Amino acid sequence: MSLAFGTRKGKGDKADAGPTGPAAPAAQQLLRRKRRREAARTLAFLSPWLVGFSVFFVYPLVSTAYFSFTTYNGFGSPTFSGLKNWDYVFNHLPTFWQGLRNTLWLVIVMVSLRVAFGLGIGMLITKVKTGAGFFRTAFYLPYLAPPVAATVAFAFLFNPGTGPVNHLLGELGLPEPGWFASEDWSKPALTLLAMWGIGDLMVIFMASLLDVPREQYEAAQLDGAGPLQRFRYVTLPNISPIIMFAVVTGVIQTMQYYTQAIVAGKVASGIAGGSGQPFEPGYPGGSTWTLPQMVYKLGFQSYNYGAACVVALVLFVISMAVTSILLRRRSGFMASDD
Structure with missing residues (x-):
C-alpha cells in the first residue's frame, strides 16, 4: 500500500511540474x-x-x-544658449529672489493658516446643534466668489483711508494698518482674503470629522481623556490623511499664486483695469511680487521665453521637493504610529 501510494504521489508531482x-x-x-x-x-x-x-x-x-537652455522670443527659431538664462535669472535678476521670498512666505503662512482655520471651522460646525446648515452655507459661499471680484471687494473693504475695516478699528481704538497699500501688511491682507474663502477646506474637513467613529470618542472619554487629548489621540490620527491632502494641494496652489496678488496691487495703487496706465506688478514696493507674476512678465511682456522657463522650472522643482518631504514625513509618522 505504501509503495502504491508513493507511486501515485510521484506521478502527481510529475503532473504538477507542467508539460514536458x-x-x-x-x-x-x-x-x-x-x-x-x-x-x-x-x-x-x-x-x-x-x-x-x-x-x-x-x-x-x-x-x-x-x-530654458535657448534664446527664444516666441516668433523665430530657438537658438541654444547653454546656461545663459540660468545665470541671468539667478545672478542678474534681483526681483527673482524677492519673488521667491514672497512666494515661500505665502506658502508657509497662508497654507498653514488656511488649514488650521478650515479645520477649526469644520469642527465648530459639526458641534452646532441648531443652524448648522446656515453656517455651513455662510462659510462656503465666499469660496464661490470669482477671485477678481473677491479681491476687488476686499481691497475696498480694507482701504486704509475709506474702508469700513479701518473705520471700525479706529472706533475701537486699535491701530489702523495700511493693508494692501503697505509693504508690511499686504501679504497678511492677502492671507486674510485666502482665509475668507475657506469653504472648500471646511467641507472636506467636515466630511472627514463626521467619518471618525463615535465609539473611539466614547472609549477615550471613559478612559478619562479630555477634549485636547481626544483631539490629539482620536481626531488627528483619523483625519491626518485629509490634513496631508489639504497641505499638499495648498502648497501647489499657492506656488501658482497670481490673480489675487496682481489685482490687489492694481486696486491699491489706484490703477483701474483696462485704463491703459502702466502698472508694475508687486505694488507696494514689490511686497506682492510672486514668481508666477515673473513668469508672465518675462514670457508675455518681455518675450524672454528662456528666462521664463527657468523660473517655471524653479517653481516646479520647489513644489515637487516640498510635496516629497511632506509625503515622506507622513509615511514616517504612520510607521511610528504602527
Whole structure:
C-alpha cells in the first residue's frame, strides 16, 4: 500500500511540474501570447490617461526644460544658449529672489493658516446643534466668489483711508494698518482674503470629522481623556490623511499664486483695469511680487521665453521637493504610529 501510494504521489508531482517534451514550447508560447493580450488590454484601458499625461504634462515639462537652455522670443527659431538664462535669472535678476521670498512666505503662512482655520471651522460646525446648515452655507459661499471680484471687494473693504475695516478699528481704538497699500501688511491682507474663502477646506474637513467613529470618542472619554487629548489621540490620527491632502494641494496652489496678488496691487495703487496706465506688478514696493507674476512678465511682456522657463522650472522643482518631504514625513509618522 505504501509503495502504491508513493507511486501515485510521484506521478502527481510529475503532473504538477507542467508539460514536458515536445508539448513544452507550445505551452510556453501560448502563455506568452496570453500575457501579451493582457498587457495590450491594460494599455488600451490606460491609453486615455497616458495620452493626456503625455500631452499635458510630459511634453510641456520637456519643452520647458529645452527652452530654458535657448534664446527664444516666441516668433523665430530657438537658438541654444547653454546656461545663459540660468545665470541671468539667478545672478542678474534681483526681483527673482524677492519673488521667491514672497512666494515661500505665502506658502508657509497662508497654507498653514488656511488649514488650521478650515479645520477649526469644520469642527465648530459639526458641534452646532441648531443652524448648522446656515453656517455651513455662510462659510462656503465666499469660496464661490470669482477671485477678481473677491479681491476687488476686499481691497475696498480694507482701504486704509475709506474702508469700513479701518473705520471700525479706529472706533475701537486699535491701530489702523495700511493693508494692501503697505509693504508690511499686504501679504497678511492677502492671507486674510485666502482665509475668507475657506469653504472648500471646511467641507472636506467636515466630511472627514463626521467619518471618525463615535465609539473611539466614547472609549477615550471613559478612559478619562479630555477634549485636547481626544483631539490629539482620536481626531488627528483619523483625519491626518485629509490634513496631508489639504497641505499638499495648498502648497501647489499657492506656488501658482497670481490673480489675487496682481489685482490687489492694481486696486491699491489706484490703477483701474483696462485704463491703459502702466502698472508694475508687486505694488507696494514689490511686497506682492510672486514668481508666477515673473513668469508672465518675462514670457508675455518681455518675450524672454528662456528666462521664463527657468523660473517655471524653479517653481516646479520647489513644489515637487516640498510635496516629497511632506509625503515622506507622513509615511514616517504612520510607521511610528504602527
